[in-house]
Amino acid sequence: MERRDRLVDSVLLTALVAASALIAVVTAGFNGPRPGFPYAVVVIVLQLTATSVVVVRRRRPVGSAVAIVASALVQTLVLLAAPDGIADLVVSANAWTPLALSVVVESITERGVPRRWSVRVWVMIGVLAVLSVRPWDPSAGHILNGLLHSAVAPLFALYLSARRRRLELLRERADRAEREQWWRAEQARAGERARLATELHDLVAHRVTLMTLQAGALSLNAPDTSTRAAAEELRSNGALALDELRELVGVLRRAGRPVAAPLDEAPAPPLAELVDEAGRAGQRVEFVEAGESSGLSRVTGRTAYQVVREALTNARKHAFGATVRVDADYRTDRVRIVVRNGAGRPAPGANGSGIGLVGLRERVESVGGTLEAGPDPDGGFRVETVMPARVGP
Incomplete structure (x- = not known):
């Protein structure tokens, strides 16, 4: 799991750095820096600084979330202070903010962030969304661009997080249902085992008991010594068979569970x-x-x-x-x-x-x-x- 987490963080770090580089490429151009390049440099520095906290977001989810959202707020204020036309150019090339906000939502929903801090982070994201749509200068372009950069990505990340938790809940329910089904099957097998043990005892014990009694009678009434000895041996083996039958029935009824020895159980021969x-x-x-x-x-x-x-x-x-x-x-x-x-x-x-x-x-x-x-x-x-x-x- 740690290896996978390191790989995911490396991919996120690379994506955020690449998104920061996008602004530099667009604003610098191939024929020299365009107007508004100093504002782009400030935004890039803020982005790279906030991107560095990705490597510690698992150990410090609250601090990393606050740092990223705060950086996005400061970047928005910097762009709002820029001359007209320059801010639109930088914002259009800015893919960092939606990626970073997705990381923030994943951190505060999956890392056990306290509710009070989670609420504060969402309030900061709300403030960012309001500033991004520029309600004092409403236009279709400003509203669409602001929502895409501030609100859509966090909400989509929140949906994915809820869906992932739902899948985990369904998986847990499926595992619990499978365990309950196994337990019911074990109960059914134990009940069937006990029923078979009872039938075995009822069917066999009666016949063996009759054979033992008849052998005992023969040992008393036999006309010669050899017949009496054979009948006595037959009676002893029948009695031993009854003891073993009772033990076998007990094993079937116990279904393999350890038991204590009955006080009246006869000791085994040496x-x-x-x-x-x-x-x-x-x-x-x-x-x-x-x-x-x-x-x-x-x-x-x-x-x-x-x-x-x-x-x-x-x-x-x-x-x-x-x-x-x-x-x-x-x-x-x-x-x-x-x-x-x-x-x-x-x-x-x-x-x-x-x-x-x-x-x-x-x-x-x-x-x-x-x-x-x-x-x-x-x-x-x-x-x-x-x-x-x-x-x-």
């Missing part, structure tokens, strides 16, 4: 159990743990559990047979978990849309953490998350 479970399923997993996980809140613990489980599931599906390494670093204020898997072939029938990682990232961000997932420099895939150690009460 990551070691998850790694052991993956090992029993035939997956090669290395688990490295640093620090104590006891300092984690329930929300952070369950989120970390979900991150590792999703990463192990993706590795099992897309890098079948590859070794997976899980690093968990527990600090007093945060926990950092990195899951890496080597390159491997996809499991038979495996496919994925990436939605799991998208939902996982939203869940991590809802507790104030970050999640990064992508190819590992050493080959394979890498998932890393950093979360606050404690969330909620």
Whole structure:
């Protein structure tokens, strides 16, 4: 912006100096100075002196405006004191005054000039207009020439300034309307998300609860030990699915906003159990743990559990047979978990849309953490998350 302002001021300064030079060219002529040349010299000196304040008009808008209008008034008085015919010659060649008055109007309307000074400057411009039209010697030429040099340019500049402010106001209104539209769309999405979460809970929770109850009954009435163990495992997985369903519904209803941990939320199983479970399923997993996980809140613990489980599931599906390494670093204020898997072939029938990682990232961000997932420099895939150690009460 400063570079643009300097360029604009340089153009204005050049234009005003050129307008001053116009009088010298016209009054001097090519065959020597014409009559009235001394008056033209006085006008040129006044113009050049007032033109110099253009370079400080942004820092001193009041002083520069008053100096320019005062100079125009003095020039008009000088020309009025000149003999007949000479003043008309100088005024006809004077393009400085309308240009300078346009600069004045721009300064007092765009630079935050106090109202009392703005009124005073406009009063001076009015006096200049009255003197320029010569009401004591009215004629069509004097009135037309005086208005063109004193009133038309400031009024046109005032119109442009008002139009510019109106465009800025319309732009602000358009931006505000766009923000309001985005906010209404976000509200609609949040409402739809909450509605889908309710339907998901109503449709799935009932069926999973029935399956869990039936598995519990089977574990009590099964005729042999292996069937009872399988039924008990099925019941435990069903109960865990219900817990995870409630958490997912909560994430959908919150729309990604951070929440406090419910007091009755069950803590997540240790990551070691998850790694052991993956090992029993035939997956090669290395688990490295640093620090104590006891300092984690329930929300952070369950989120970390979900991150590792999703990463192990993706590795099992897309890098079948590859070794997976899980690093968990527990600090007093945060926990950092990195899951890496080597390159491997996809499991038979495996496919994925990436939605799991998208939902996982939203869940991590809802507790104030970050999640990064992508190819590992050493080959394979890498998932890393950093979360606050404690969330909620």
